[in-house]
Amino acid sequence: MKADDDIGRLDEEIRILAARQMEDRQRLQALYTELNRLKSRGDVSPMEAQGTGRIAAATGSDTGVPGHVNPDQGSAGQGAQHGLEQFIGLKLIHLAGIVVLLIGISIGVKYAIDQDLVSPMARILLAYGAALLLFILSFRLRTDYRFFSAILFSGSMAAAYFTSYAALAYYNLVSIPVAFAIMAALTAFTIYRSIYYNRIEIAVIGLVGAYGIPFLVSNTTGRIEMFFGYVLLINAGVVFLAARKGWRAVSTLASGITWCLFTGWLVMEYNSVRHYSTAIIYGVLFYLLFLADAISPLFFSRRTISQGGRVLILLLNLLLLLSMTLVFARPEREPVAETAFVFGIVFLQAGIVFYFLKTETALFRMLVAQALCLLVLLAGLAWDGIVVTGVWILLSVVVFVIGVLIHHSWLRLFAVILIGGTLLKLVTLDAMRFTAGQRILSYIAIGSLLLLGSFYYQRFNRLHGTMNTDTGDKKTTR
Secondary structure, three states: HHHHHHHHHHHHHHHHHHHHHHHHHHHHHHHHHHHHHHHHHHHOHHHHHHHHHHHHHHHHOOOOOOOOOOOOHHOOOHHHHHHHHHHHHHHHHHHHHHHEEEEEEEEHHHHHHHHHHHHHHHEEEEEHHHHHHHHHHHHHOOOOOHEEEEHHHHHHHHHHHHHHHHHHHOOOOHHHHHHHHHHHHHHHHHHHHHHHHHEEEEEEEHHHOOOOHHHHHHOOOOHHHHHHHHHHHHHHHHHHHHHOOOOOHHHHHHHHHHHHHHHHHHHOOOOOOOOHHHHHHHHHHHHHHHHHHHHHHHHHOOOOHHHHHHHHHHHHHHHHHHHHHHHOOOOOOOHHHHHHHHHHHHHHHHHHHHOOOOOHHHHHHHHHHHHHHHHHHHHHOOOOOOHHHHHHHHHHHHHHHHHHHHOOOHHHHHHHHHHHHHHHHHHHHHOOOOOOOOOOHHHHHHHHHHHHHHHHHHHHHHHHHOOOOOOOOOOOOO
């Protein structure tokens, strides 16, 4: 009887333990499902993700559930195929699908316009209805299919942006204040939901993607003020999101699209009589907005400006020069005033960085170098012949002496490169135009400067040893 009692007791304990194990496995499965969902949102740190991987490895599964075997883990090749399939099925198809859908809606609206199938009010209401339907679907799927919901939401906002713009620009169904109030509200709501989803795809499709939609439906050149106002409003949302979330790629893409649209319009459609004020106002606004985007890390994250931000500042200065040249272009003259103005802007920027952003040494040097390049260009545009050669020689001497006095090797290097460029100009362009006396004077001056520079480097190397950039001098400053 005792043996039977022991068997019954052990059987009962085994049954209880088996039930507990099943509950633990189910609980562990639920926990890892929730963890994977959070990871897909980007809310898990790299350290936590590594911990998850170690637990999954210890339990012998991808899900972290003991006893579970993933059929796609048979080989490295199968794993790679599985990763590619995951990328296509979970990301690429979603993005392509919503872009194609938006294009289809746009072409459908254009067809309705061309064929005059429905009234203008009906077209706007149908387009708003499509945007609302996408938003409702995104809201219903936000919990279980978060990424898919984010893509649907971005599509709904892009459609709503376009519809609001079309109601104003194409049909005059709403006034300018009402249309821009609607688009401002859409921008604020898109920013809010982008932060909620924490997905960069929303910004790319919902905001940046809204730029090109009007081109699929109608020509915007007749209402260019409205179109650039529309673009400026979207850019404001893009820049805020990029600064708030650190999405540099989004603001860079927005900047590229915007300046392509703006300079393309200046080249193809700009009329100095009708568009003069529009070109100046929006050119300055775009410049200031993206300049603020480039320096935004100083205010949002208390960091230094990134290398990409520094390059963007230099590029914006060049785009400003290009835009001003196109706006004020005159066939009979060179863009001297425009170049001088941009030189002043860059020089001012360098001064601001020097006095107020003392840690931004790299940006300061880049701005000074750009200012010197603009000064060289300005001399070439303002004068001709021997005067240009003389100004360039004088500028190289001044820059080299300053580099020696304040111990900046990069300034000395710029001076050497400039004197080399001057010599190249003399040999290739000026040899046939200069008189014999001008050529003799130029060659003697350049040759003497090169010998003096060589003597300086030989003397410095003898006194201080091998030169290193900004470290071989007795004193190192900015």
